[in-house]
Amino acid sequence: MSTIAETASRGQTRRRMRVDGWRWAGRIFLVFMLLYTALPMIWMLITSIKSGFAAMQFPPQWWPDQPTLASYQKLLDPQNSVGQDFLRFFWNSLFVSTVTTILSVIVAVPAAYAFSRFSFPGRNFLFFAVLLRNMFPAVIFLVPLFILMRVLGLVNTHGSLILTYLTFGLPLAIWLLKGFYDNIPVQLEQAARIDGATRFQAFILIVMPLSTPGIIATAIYSFIGAWNEYIYAYTFLSKNEQLTLPVGIQRFFSENTTDFPGLMAASFMMSVPVVVLFLVLQRYFVRALTEGAVKH
Amino acid sequence: MAHVVLKDLVKTYGSFKAVNDVSLTVNDGEFVALVGPSGCGKTTTLNLVAGLIPITSGDIVIGERVVNDLDPKDRDIAMVFQNYALYPQKSVYKNLAFPLQMRKLPRDEIDKKVKEAARVLDMTHLLERKPRELSGGQQQRVALGRALVRDPAVFLMDEPLSNLDAKLRVQMRSEIKRFHQDLKATIIYVTHDQLEAVTMADRMAVMNGGYLQQYDSPAQVFAHPVNMFVASFIGSPAMSLIPLEASTANGNTVLTSAEGWSLELSQLNARKVQRAKTKKVVLGARHSTIKLHNSAVAGAIPAKAFTVEPTGDVTFVQAFLSGAIVNISVSPNIAVAPDEQIWLEFDQERMHLFDGETEMALKAN
Numbered sequence: 001m002s003t004i005a006e007t008a009s010r011g012q013t014r015r016r017m018r019v020d021g022w023r024w025a026g027r028i029f030l031v032f033m034l035l036y037t038a039l040p041m042i043w044m045l046i047t048s049i050k051s052g053f054a055a056m057q058f059p060p061q062w063w064p065d066q067p068t069l070a071s072y073q074k075l076l077d078p079q080n081s082v083g084q085d086f087l088r089f090f091w092n093s094l095f096v097s098t099v100t101t102i103l104s105v106i107v108a109v110p111a112a113y114a115f116s117r118f119s120f121p122g123r124n125f126l127f128f129a130v131l132l133r134n135m136f137p138a139v140i141f142l143v144p145l146f147i148l149m150r151v152l153g154l155v156n157t158h159g160s161l162i163l164t165y166l167t168f169g170l171p172l173a174i175w176l177l178k179g180f181y182d183n184i185p186v187q188l189e190q191a192a193r194i195d196g197a198t199r200f201q202a203f204i205l206i207v208m209p210l211s212t213p214g215i216i217a218t219a220i221y222s223f224i225g226a227w228n229e230y231i232y233a234y235t236f237l238s239k240n241e242q243l244t245l246p247v248g249i250q251r252f253f254s255e256n257t258t259d260f261p262g263l264m265a266a267s268f269m270m271s272v273p274v275v276v277l278f279l280v281l282q283r284y285f286v287r288a289l290t291e292g293a294v295k296h
Numbered sequence: 297m298a299h300v301v302l303k304d305l306v307k308t309y310g311s312f313k314a315v316n317d318v319s320l321t322v323n324d325g326e327f328v329a330l331v332g333p334s335g336c337g338k339t340t341t342l343n344l345v346a347g348l349i350p351i352t353s354g355d356i357v358i359g360e361r362v363v364n365d366l367d368p369k370d371r372d373i374a375m376v377f378q379n380y381a382l383y384p385q386k387s388v389y390k391n392l393a394f395p396l397q398m399r400k401l402p403r404d405e406i407d408k409k410v411k412e413a414a415r416v417l418d419m420t421h422l423l424e425r426k427p428r429e430l431s432g433g434q435q436q437r438v439a440l441g442r443a444l445v446r447d448p449a450v451f452l453m454d455e456p457l458s459n460l461d462a463k464l465r466v467q468m469r470s471e472i473k474r475f476h477q478d479l480k481a482t483i484i485y486v487t488h489d490q491l492e493a494v495t496m497a498d499r500m501a502v503m504n505g506g507y508l509q510q511y512d513s514p515a516q517v518f519a520h521p522v523n524m525f526v527a528s529f530i531g532s533p534a535m536s537l538i539p540l541e542a543s544t545a546n547g548n549t550v551l552t553s554a555e556g557w558s559l560e561l562s563q564l565n566a567r568k569v570q571r572a573k574t575k576k577v578v579l580g581a582r583h584s585t586i587k588l589h590n591s592a593v594a595g596a597i598p599a600k601a602f603t604v605e606p607t608g609d610v611t612f613v614q615a616f617l618s619g620a621i622v623n624i625s626v627s628p629n630i631a632v633a634p635d636e637q638i639w640l641e642f643d644q645e646r647m648h649l650f651d652g653e654t655e656m657a658l659k660a661n
Contacts, residue, residue, distance in 0.1 A: 187381035190348050193368040194375045195442070196398030209385050 041271075048072070048264035055260040071265035082252075086266060088241060089248030094273075096158050096244055097226040100165040104173050104222040105215060107166070112177030113203065117186070127178075130171045138168060139231065146235055160236045161244070165229060169222040176221070180214035181207070213284040220281055224274050245270050297482045298359035298372075298449035299324045300345065305354035307340055314340045316506040317354075322450075322499075325480040327473075329497035331487055333529070337506040338486045339454055345484060346452050347371050359449055369398070374443035378455040380435045382427035388414075388438050389423040395446045413445040433464045440472070444479065453485045457492065469496060490530050494518065502526050524655040527580050527648055533612060536586070536622040538579045539652060542569045551577055553618040557597050562644035568658040569649060576652025579642070583623040587641040588613060588630065596639035601632050615640065 047055050048071055050064040077083035114120075115127050145164055146155070154160040184207055192202035208215075230246040237243055243251065249270065253263045300322040307315040315337045322328045330338040343349045345356055347368040356363050363371045374395070382391050392413055396406040414420045417437050427435055436456060443451055456472070457465045473496050476483055487493055493500045494514040502509045502517060502525075510522045514530075521527035527535045540551040545558070549566035552558040559579070561569060569577055589596050599615040599622070610625045613632055617640070624640065632638060649658040 185379060185381065187377045187379055188383065190346070190368070191375065191377060191381040191442075192383075192394070192398075193348070194346060194371075194373060195395035196369045198367065198369065201398070206383055 044264045044268055048261055048268050050261050052259060052261055055264075071259075071261040072269075074262065075265055075269065082262070085240070085248065085252055089243055089245045089252075090269070092158065092242060092248075093227055093245040093270075096161050096165070097223050099158075100162050100169065100226040101219050101223045103162065104166055104169045105219055108170055108173035108177050108218055109208075109211075109215060111170075112174045113181050113207070115174065115178045116181035117189075130174055133167060134171050141167075142231065142235055145232070149236060154236075156237055156239055156242060158242065161226075161229075161233055164232050164236070165222070165226040168229075169225050173218040173222060176218055177211065177214050180211045184210050216281050216284040220277055220284075223277065227270075227274060297324050297480060299326075299357075300450055300482065300484065301355070301357040302341070302345070303355040303357070305341065305344060305356065306352045307337075307344055307349065308352045313506050315344065318503075318506075318508045320501055320508060320511050322482060322484060325482055327476045327481075327483045327485065327496060327498045329485045329487055329493035329500040330503060331490055331493035331500055331529075332503035332509075334488055336503040338488075338503050341503070342452050342454055342484060342486045345450075346373055346375055372449040373452055374446065374448040374450075375452040375454065376439045376443050376456045378458055380427070380439040380456075380459075382435055382438055382442075384427055386426075387423065388419065388425055388427070388430070391427065391438055392423075392441050392445050395442060399446065409445055413441045416444075417441045432460050433468065436460060436468055437471075440475065444475070444481075449482065451481050451483045453483060455487055456485075458487070458489070472496065491532065494530065502529060504529075520657070521580075521648065522657050524578060524580070524650050527650070527657075531582055533583050533623040533625075535580045535582050535648070536617075536620060537650070538581075538618050538620045538622065540577050540579055540618060542572070542575045542577045551579060555618055559597065559642065560595065564660055565644055565647065565649060567660045571660070572649075572651050572658050574651055574653045577658070578650040578652050578655075580648030580650060581622070581642050582646070583612065583625040585643040585646040586622065586624045587643070588624050588626045588632065589639040589641060590630070590632075592639055593641060596641040599638055599640050601634055601636045601638050604632050604634055613638070 046062075046064065049067045049069060050061065051066060051068055051070070054061050054064050054066070074080065074082050075086045078087060115123065145167075149155050149160040149163075152160075154163070188206050188210075189199075189202040192206045193199060197205060228246065229244075230250075233244045233247045234250075237247065240251075245266075249263065249266045253259060253266070302318055302320050305315055305318040306313065318337075318341060320328075330341060332338050340349070344351050345358075347363065347366060351364060358371055358373070383394065386394065389410055392410045393406050396409060401409075410423075411420070414423055417440060419434065419437055419441065422430060422434060422438070427438065430438065436459075439456065453472075457468055460468060469492060472485075475481070476496075485493075485497065494517075497514060499511060499513050500517055501511045504525050510517055510526045512520075517526060517530055521530065521535075524537060528537060538553075540553055540559070543550055543552055543558075549561050549569050550558045551561065551569070587596075592598070597617065599617055601613050601615055602621075603614045605612040605614075606628055608628070611628050611630070611632070613624045613626060615622045615624065615638065622640065626632065650656065651658055
């Protein structure tokens with residue numbers, strides 16, 4: 001009797017240890033992932049507050065002897081040419097990303113709703129056609145889209161970028177939102193229509209508020225995609241005053257190769273909007289991704 | 297309140313006919329249950345009345361208006377859904393107020409009506425809660441409140457009780473019945489539970505395969521089912537249906553089993569069988585109309601008890617006759633054991649006879 005109890009308890013301890021072992025392996029892995037993603041950011045931040053000379057030293061200064069915000073002042077000062085350029089790039093990026101975001105929400109919301117609720121000829125085919133675009137690397141479309149933009153007379157305009165970003169952002173936005181609408185019981189709309197709402201009112205008053213998290217996630221996704229995009233902006237735009245941040249920063253600092261603190265300060269400020277958006281709205285973003293994926 | 301008329305109502309999906317020439321009239325203030333197994337077309341019929349799906353052909357009249365092409369919002373109806381369909385982002389108060397807001401009522405009137413509905417349904421203390429903070433029964437009640445708050449011509453209810461647990465279901469059943477009696481409301485109530493239909497409805501429409509099988513009061517449907525489907529669907533445990541062969545012996549009409557026994561029929565029943573176009577007759581008997589004997593009795597048919605299920609008040613015995621299951625209810629003080637020999641006596645007055653080919657009830661005239 002006692003031997004059985006002993007074996008049982010020993011088995012239990014061993015099982016607990018094995019579980020613990022995996023848990024610790026998981027934690028260690030996560031710590032490595034954190035270092036891997038966070039260290040470059042931290043190094044970027046540290047470099048951005050060094051003087052130009054300190055940034056070039058070897059062995060490096062892990063913490064600058066004389067931390068300075070000079071690079072930030074230079075970049076944000078509209079009086080000098082560096083500041084003017086940076087602020088213009090920033091504004092261009094903000095403009096392109098915001099317009100892309102607004103347009104993609106305006107298009108994706110009704111499109112996703114239609115895919116979710118209505119049955120029409122070619123519905124499945126169209127839905128997969130929408131996703132088809134995402135099955136190829138973006139670069140494949142670079143030359144064809146450039147030719148198209150030239151024909152449309154859109155080269156060297158922000159319109160060319162907004163259009164292009166929409167073709168990348170919309171498919172996933174529609175897919176994400178459709179998952180959301182699929183999870184909203186159709187009876188809610190039916191109830192609203194019986195309670196006196198038109199079909200459109202039922203959508204605006206009942207369905208839209210329920211899908212806010214999905215719409216927010218869609219918006220973040222479009223914004224980040226447009227904000228970070230480099231290769232199309234690099235190809236479609238050549239005039240200095242139109243450049244967006246990724247291209248602008250790259251071009252600007254390839255002319256002043258030694259100014260690492262300036263480059264890092266600019267990069268840091270470029271990542272601020274994305275980080276802020278993510279921190280504020282990540283709750284919705286994660287929920288949207290999982291809700292779209294799992295059918296209840 | 298208003299009456300509702302369905303005339304030759306048809307709904308097809310491609311070549312599939314979901315609702316087939318359904319015609320029925322719901323009188324002003326009447327409680328009608330649409331009842332049938334799943335897929336019988338009862339919910340589709342309700343959605344057609346609500347205007348949530350377009351009709352293929354036929355007419356729907358609510359009050360004095362033909363509403364075939366009207367939007368749901370213009371039909372003056374209210375609906376209670378199986379999953380309640382409460383607006384999750386709105387408080388109970390706002391859920392109740394929504395139909396009134398949509399009708400652009402002044403705010404103080406909305407407030408008065410919402411509070412009145414909340415008082416009637418005893419949920420004044422819940423007004424500020426969100427639907428997810430309510431129990432199933434409370435959600436049910438809010439759904440009911442949202443329907444009654446604006447005093448519609450007709451209430452449509454789509455299995456409103458089937459998401460509740462058994463105890464709450466019985467309680468809400470009587471509440472809805474009270475609600476109907478107090479308001480004199482016209483109600484069309486869809487359910488797959490024949491017991492709900494029998495206990496609540498003034499009249500019940502039994503549907504199967506998109507067809508209306510029988511439309512009558514529960515008592516009539518119970519006592520005089522028009523065919524074998526209705527006979528077996530209404531009542532629990534189900535009516536026993538025993539396939540037999542009609543023949544004449546010594547001038548008397550008898551039903552003979554392939555097992556060798558035969559049953560002599562009363563005059564009325566004999567007339568029914570004689571008028572049938574076929575020799576194949578199905579004998580139907582409800583559990584309470586079959587008498588169980590422990591010893592041989594004249595006219596009783598020998599059988600073997602298969603299972604014995606005591607429930608306290610009654611004991612249900614199952615036996616096989618002619619390959620069919622026969623349910624019998626007996627008083628608990630009658631001793632029966634499985635595999636024991638028993639004798640079954642059928643009540644000629646209350647037995648049902650069906651045409652074995654058309655499955656329709658046989659008539660004496």
